[in-house]
Amino acid sequence: MGATTNEGLEIAKKSREIVREKIKDFINNFNEKEVEIVERVVHATADVEFAKLLVFKNNPIYEGVKAISEKKPIVVDINMVKAGVRYDKVICPIDFKESYVLAKREGITRGKASMRVAKKYIDDGIVVIGNSPTALLEVIRMVKDNEVKPRLVIGVPVGFVKAEESKKELLKLDIPLITCLGPKGGTPVAVAIINGLIAKARGGVV
């Protein structure tokens, strides 16, 4: 999982075995491909609770891997997420000049503004939100208003304000999605999920 040297691979392998043992009571809630993603998230966070919190809806792994194989863009909410994703078409619109201008003009968060700015990439693309609940809520609104039709939304914002609510709203959509219940989430969760799908797409396994 990112390791490229003998010592690194050894640590990753041992960690994976420990994670597998720790989450064994929860794996019946998931199919085989989902379990792999759950393992990656628990590996990345050392937080077993994610095995209880993660939710997969509408065959998101198959759909995500397919979209990645077709080289669709991946739109992310913040630069920390971008830095972690191993893919060459990652769009992080939060620093686009248009996002600053729109946020200031409308008095909204830059995260929210950035999703509106990235509309053409979100339509038929993949969205990965690890932090900004207002960005996720904006994507949800655009889906509801038929402005975009993303191939997959990974929405795992973190925090005690709006994060949980935004994920509940996401779950109501009838599109391929991956999320987690409650206030937990964040950059490592988002990155572990999307890198898991990218690894699958590269391995040719769907």
Place this chain on the structure above:
Amino acid sequence: MGATTNEGLEIAKKSREIVREKIKDFINNFNEKEVEIVERVVHATADVEFAKLLVFKNNPIYEGVKAISEKKPIVVDINMVKAGVRYDKVICPIDFKESYVLAKREGITRGKASMRVAKKYIDDGIVVIGNSPTALLEVIRMVKDNEVKPRLVIGVPVGFVKAEESKKELLKLDIPLITCLGPKGGTPVAVAIINGLIAKARGGVV
């Protein structure tokens, strides 16, 4: 905490109030400046457990803020951490060519090799490790062998293999340090801590 618009500032403020309420049973373990850092970490992770796990040793906030005010370099383990730190002298040596070469030659992790490569920045600088236990262990070795004398080490690697052990070893050093007990930690924890110190340095409050 990163928010720049009205809506963003509103969310950050409300979140801070919720966090303060949630960690109130633990704040007696910390001084006032430390509590602010604990709040930032719990805000960033939505994981109250960090209020029980964080450890501050040898006046690390004062020392860190002082080093930042003197524009000392901040050496980090991975690019995700670098992407989150709001400072213009962040060094992430993992992608340096010398780190690849050294890792391959010695059969060690790139994280470990990268710390050896960044020796001149670590000496009299700040180290922030959110992920790689082998990187942290290498910094600890260099300190013990009197090869470097960092002004502050923030060591919060995450994972079930070596992370906890590396943090226990860090705690034995007699230098300014911030760490967390157990396997939890990671990029958002590391970034929340160092950005808290940077904000303090900018505000002129030590």
